[in-house]
Amino acid sequence: MEEKSGKEIVDSIGQKMGFTPHVLETLAALDEDFVKRYGHCDGRLLNDGVLPxxxxxxxxxxxxxxxxxxxxxxxxxxxxxxxxxxxxxxxxxxxxxxxxxxxxxxxxxxxxxxxxxxxxxxxxxxxxxxxx
The missing domain is CATH 1.20.1290.10 (AhpD-like)
Incomplete structure (x- = not known):
């Protein structure tokens, strides 16, 4: 599985939230690795698991x-x-x-x-x- 780029992560989070927080766009431009780590954590929040x-x-x-x-x-x-x-x-x-x-x-x-x-x-x- 190919790793997502910072922009792809930001776009995915924006789609799940219904909007894209400006701070994520800024962070993606400054430090793509940070956004990748953030995206992993945020994915746990924005995806259904045991809790919706x-x-x-x-x-x-x-x-x-x-x-x-x-x-x-x-x-x-x-x-x-x-x-x-x-x-x-x-x-x-x-x-x-x-x-x-x-x-x-x-x-x-x-x-x-x-x-x-x-x-x-x-x-x-x-x-x-x-x-x-």
């Missing part, structure tokens, strides 16, 4: 919210929607975030919730968010 990809992405959403990384929350929420997460599943994840990480973590989700759930069409997968 959607579930793992919602878990990742909770983790990045706990770290209060707003751009990471936006990316994970966009990816969750692309992978079939419903508004109800995202809101239940928000409850877990609130219980486990408190108000600061919920606040880190504010913009993503507004853009993706209030302005977007979760069921139809239309996502208005321009950031990642």
């Amino acid at each position: 990809a959607k579930t793992k992405i919602l878990m990742a959403l909770a983790v990045v919210a706990s770290k209060q990384c707003e751009s990471c929350v936006m990316s994970q929420m966009r990816s969750a929607i692309h992978n079939g997460a419903t508004k109800e599943e995202i809101m239940e994840t928000m409850e877990v975030i609130s219980i486990t990480s408190g108000a600061p973590a919920v606040a880190a989700c504010r913009e993503a919730l507004r853009v993706l759930l209030l302005e977007g069409d979760v069921g139809g997968k239309r996502v208005n968010a321009k950031r990642d």
